[in-house]
Amino acid sequence: MEIEIPENYNGHPVYTLENCTSCKACQRACKPKAIEIEVDAKSDGRKILKSYILDFGKCNFCGECAKKCPNDTIVMVEDFERMKNLVGEEIFNIEKFMELKKELKLREFERAAFTQPENCIGCQLCVLTCPVNAISALKEDTRVEITINPEVCGGCGECIRNCPAFALGFVDYEG
Amino acid sequence: MVFSHVVQLPEKINELKYFGNLKEKVIDSGLCSHCGTCTVICPVYGIQAGDKPIEFPDWEKECIDCGSCVKVCPRWDYKPLSGVGDYIELIAAKSKRFSGQDGGMVTEIMAAALEMEVIDASLFVDRDEEWRTKIVTIRKPKQLEKGTASGTKYSFADVMPEMRKAVFRARKGVGMVGTPCMVSGLRNIQSEVTSFRENVKLAVALFCTENFYWHQLRDFLANKEIDLRKAVKTDITKGKFIVTFEDGEEISFSVKELDEIIPSGCKFCIDFTGIESDVSVGSVGSDAGYSTVIVRSKTGKEILDFIREQGYADFGEADLTAVEKLANFKIKKNRKNLEGI
Numbered sequence: 001m002e003i004e005i006p007e008n009y010n011g012h013p014v015y016t017l018e019n020c021t022s023c024k025a026c027q028r029a030c031k032p033k034a035i036e037i038e039v040d041a042k043s044d045g046r047k048i049l050k051s052y053i054l055d056f057g058k059c060n061f062c063g064e065c066a067k068k069c070p071n072d073t074i075v076m077v078e079d080f081e082r083m084k085n086l087v088g089e090e091i092f093n094i095e096k097f098m099e100l101k102k103e104l105k106l107r108e109f110e111r112a113a114f115t116q117p118e119n120c121i122g123c124q125l126c127v128l129t130c131p132v133n134a135i136s137a138l139k140e141d142t143r144v145e146i147t148i149n150p151e152v153c154g155g156c157g158e159c160i161r162n163c164p165a166f167a168l169g170f171v172d173y174e175g
Numbered sequence: 176m177v178f179s180h181v182v183q184l185p186e187k188i189n190e191l192k193y194f195g196n197l198k199e200k201v202i203d204s205g206l207c208s209h210c211g212t213c214t215v216i217c218p219v220y221g222i223q224a225g226d227k228p229i230e231f232p233d234w235e236k237e238c239i240d241c242g243s244c245v246k247v248c249p250r251w252d253y254k255p256l257s258g259v260g261d262y263i264e265l266i267a268a269k270s271k272r273f274s275g276q277d278g279g280m281v282t283e284i285m286a287a288a289l290e291m292e293v294i295d296a297s298l299f300v301d302r303d304e305e306w307r308t309k310i311v312t313i314r315k316p317k318q319l320e321k322g323t324a325s326g327t328k329y330s331f332a333d334v335m336p337e338m339r340k341a342v343f344r345a346r347k348g349v350g351m352v353g354t355p356c357m358v359s360g361l362r363n364i365q366s367e368v369t370s371f372r373e374n375v376k377l378a379v380a381l382f383c384t385e386n387f388y389w390h391q392l393r394d395f396l397a398n399k400e401i402d403l404r405k406a407v408k409t410d411i412t413k414g415k416f417i418v419t420f421e422d423g424e425e426i427s428f429s430v431k432e433l434d435e436i437i438p439s440g441c442k443f444c445i446d447f448t449g450i451e452s453d454v455s456v457g458s459v460g461s462d463a464g465y466s467t468v469i470v471r472s473k474t475g476k477e478i479l480d481f482i483r484e485q486g487y488a489d490f491g492e493a494d495l496t497a498v499e500k501l502a503n504f505k506i507k508k509n510r511k512n513l514e515g516i
Contacts, residue, residue, distance in 0.1 A: 114177040122182030
């Protein structure tokens with residue numbers, strides 16, 4: 001059976017989360033309104049990404065979202081047949097995109113880590129900020145242990161940008 | 176690669192979450208100075224200042240018990256400061272460029288710091304028509320030539336909550352004008368939190384005997400048939416609270432009358448001059464039309480020298496004894512209140 005590739009096909013957009021600043025440029029760029037982003041904007045200008053949804057049933061594969069993204073967060077994968085099998089017309093959220101990234105081996109090596117751990121005050125803003133729940137806080141009587149799971153971390157850097165203590169930074173991580 | 180870090184938590188005084196601890200020891204006890212430093216660090220943005228005592232609605236549920244508010248609170252582990260403090264220079268000055276309270280030197284210092292690019296944003300306490308305080312961010316000295324950002328307001332202001340935004344967005348540096356307790360709060364958060372340490376470059380303290388809740392001051396004045404909406408200036412000089420109106424008329428009364436509305440936290444303060452500031456400014460110790468300027472830090476000294484070199488201000492002699500007298504008066508007035516804590 002011959003596969004019909006849509007006109008003006010520029011690839012399937014894959015939201016990688018990497019370096020995403022929750023600016024919503026992709027949502028604004030999307031003519032068929034396939035992208036829906038929910039951001040919790042705090043009074044001081046901090047942004048917390050609550051959800052990211054891309055509806056492949058609505059996507060027209062124009063690639064405008066990737067073009068308008070200032071951080072190269074969206075990768076256009078030009079393999080119509082394979083991508084159609086992987087995503088179909090499904091609605092993808094952050095969790096599904098993270099799985100897709102792994103499947104496509106799109107995963108970069110950048111992860112958030114404690115680059116200046118001595119600065120950490122244990123406020124847990126990173127825990128509250130992480131859109132993939134990669135950071136946890138374990139509290140015992142007089143101490144709290146903050147842990148980043150590099151296997152789950154998507155490298156968006158939201159925790160790094162939001163940390164008031166400048167305790168976090170990117171590191172290269174190869175598993 | 177470090178993916179895990181352990182942080183020690185402050186010691187609690189009760190079994191409640193940390194905000195419950197802060198509430199019992201500092202807020203409900205009346206010790207809180209309303210400096211607002213706790214509001215700046217709360218990761219769930221739950222702690223609120225404003226024209227009422229510091230509160231965190233629904234804290235039993237919303238507080239995540241991280242301990243940050245307790246860590247940055249200057250009155251949790253209160254070590255009261257007092258006196259004139261260490262300084263490099265004590266001088267009287269009058270800005271040639273800005274009119275403000277007395278010699279307009281707070282405005283002058285911030286304007287100079289912006290020009291020197293020590294800072295690129297300065298938080299000022301402005302007001303609305305009813306003298307409700309609001310914070311404005313000044314980026315260019317020109318913005319200070321008009322308007323009501325200059326001049327003393329005598330009401331609590333949300334400088335610290337606004338600083339959270341300024342520090343998060345800071346490029347070069349942030350400057351702030353505040354009461355001695357706010358400056359102490361700033362120093363405390365700077366000792367704990369890197370972004371505040373690196374980004375807040377200038378803290379100007381105002382000589383302070385006490386501050387008020389806006390609604391209480393308004394109501395008090397209304398009872399005296401003083402309508403703040405028609406006022407252009409408020410001032411405390413030589414034991415008198417003076418309100419000046421558009422038509423130049425003045426009404427004054429003894430500041431002692433205001434004792435009944437002094438917020439509890441101010442009664443535990445013995446810091447008149449703002450010991451921990453870069454520069455402290457006030458009226459006491461200078462002739463009318465001049466500000467007394469106490470320069471304490473290297474940054475403060477560089478700014479004052481710049482003002483001198485540029486010829487932005489006239490200078491005169493300040494009377495140290497007069498400043499000491501008021502500083503001692505505040506100690507005398509409030510020291511007994513500190514004995515109980």
